[in-house]
Amino acid sequence: MDKKKEKSPVKSDSGTLDLFASAGISDSDSSTPPEKNIPSESKNRLPVPVRLPETPPVPERREPEETVKSTIPPEKSELVYTVSDFINSLNLVLEKNFSRVWIEGEIGNISSRNNVRYFSIKDSKSLIDCVLFVWKTKIDFNLEEGLKVRVRGYLNVFPSRGKLSFNVEIIEQTGAGSLNAAFELLKKKLEKEGLFDEKYKKKLPAFPRRVAVITSPEGAALRDILKVASGRIAAEIIIVPAVVQGKNAPDDIVRALGTVSRMEDIDVVICGRGGGSAEDLSCFNDEKVARAIFECRVPVVSAVGHQTDFTLADFTADRRAATPTEAAEIVFSDKILLKRTLSQYSNRLIHSISLHMEARKRKMAQIALKMGDPGHFLDMKAQELDQFSMRMERAVSSSVRIRRMQLERLKSSVLKFDVRGYYRRGERSLIILTNRMNQAVLKNTTNCEILIGSLKTRLSGLDPMKVLERGYAMVRDSEGTIITDSSMVEKGENLTIHLRKGKLEALVENAEE
Secondary structure (H helix, E strand, O other), rough: OOOOOOOOOOOOOOOOOOHHOOOOHHEEEEEEOOOEEEEEEHOOOOOOOOOOOOOOOOOOOOOOOOOOOOOOHHHHOOOOOOOHHHHHHHHHHHHHOOOEEEEEEEEEEEEOOOOOEEEEOOOOOOOEEEEEEEOOOOOOOOOOOEEEEEEEEEEEOOOOOOOOEEEEEEEOOOOHHHHHHHHHHHHHHHHHHOOOOHHHHHOOOOOOOEEEEEEEEOHHHHHOOOOHHHHHHHOOOEEEOOOOOOOOOOHHHHHHHHHHOOOOOOEEEEEOOOOOOOOOOOOHHOOHHHHHHHOOOOOEEOOOOOOOOOOOOHHHHHHOOOHHHHHHHHHHEEEHHHHHHHHHHHHHHHHHHHHHHHHHHHHHHHHHHHHHOOOHHHHHHHHHHHHHHHHHHHHHHHHHHHHHHHHHHHHHHHHHHHHHHHHHHHHHHHHHHHHHHHHHHHHOOOOOOOOHHHHHHHHHHHOOOHHHHHOOOEEEEEEEEOOOHHHHHHOOEEEEOOOOOOEEEEEEEOOOO
């Protein structure tokens, strides 16, 4: 952007009283009010030169004790002001010639007392103190150190201190301040819509084959990207020229992103430019650009400015790089790093295989040691089998002997028992229990028949075939699941419709709730 030429310092004519110099302000503090046009021949001079009258009116006569007397003879004496008269006259001159002027600069030295804000407005060479009455002047932003503002008001000298200050009536943000306010508002809007959510971020390919670069073809950003790419794994680079500064930049960047989205086989996009002022980077804070990056079909890496620069494009992009150089390092895989990584994995694999083989060898040696001579091994197993057979024979013999003794005891008990009497008592009990059982069975059978009849009646009402006989149908999907809601099926799905008699095969063309 073209910088405005600084105005030459303001000089006053000889014989003219420079009020600003008298008040302790340098010439560079004075500036031309925006509302007034100054003739070309007066551009390097004060807007309105002020000359004290050569023959001023005689001030009102005061009492002797208040009169300021001069030691100069009367015929050579000049007008002498009291401090109050001089400051009052100075304020009249300031009010007449410097009322409602605009000053632009940077805020500093902020303080407050009650409903009054005190601060200074400065540039690289000069400074002037300002006073702002909160009840009188509306402020829609916070006063902060370093904030660039434009103020309108009038100059005034406070009689009690004799200090010149600028009484502020209107204050506005300028430059980066206004851009920052707009940036925060738009950022909150897009964040609320979900454009910054991680779930929408597309994954960058590990080894891209075609990379599109959206930037100025004459800019340093492109040179940095190409320099990094030349030393990395080869990939085809498609340069999509775009204006990245100025009022036409947002539309041009959106056009370039649309072009990339329509191109075939583009794996990733780098979109950005080199560093600059907030105004230079403002095109990447444009809402159209942020939305175009979010909607781009291809993963986008933003590379705008320097390390500390953040734009809306950075938040909506799939990956942010602090600089174009870093963007190239992210997108293009490093040959040396890849070779080193492959070498590390190869060494790990060889080491793992070696450990596995050593473990197998040790295990085989242990098995061979246990096996030893096959003949000796068979003799040992034969001895173990003989010992097991002997233990089994002893166990069986002992068990038979015990069972035989138990049988003898039971036999003697049976011989002592009155079998006939026990049989007669059991027969009578059996008859009684049989009668009771028959009655209970009859009663339970009757109750069950009644219950079955009731359940049969209820079940008949729930019989799907009864419902189908009334003209209804039962729909199942390909897995046999009964469909009860249109949301359970999708367009193009096959369904089976069961009627009272037979069934139909159907294809879903539309599903509505």
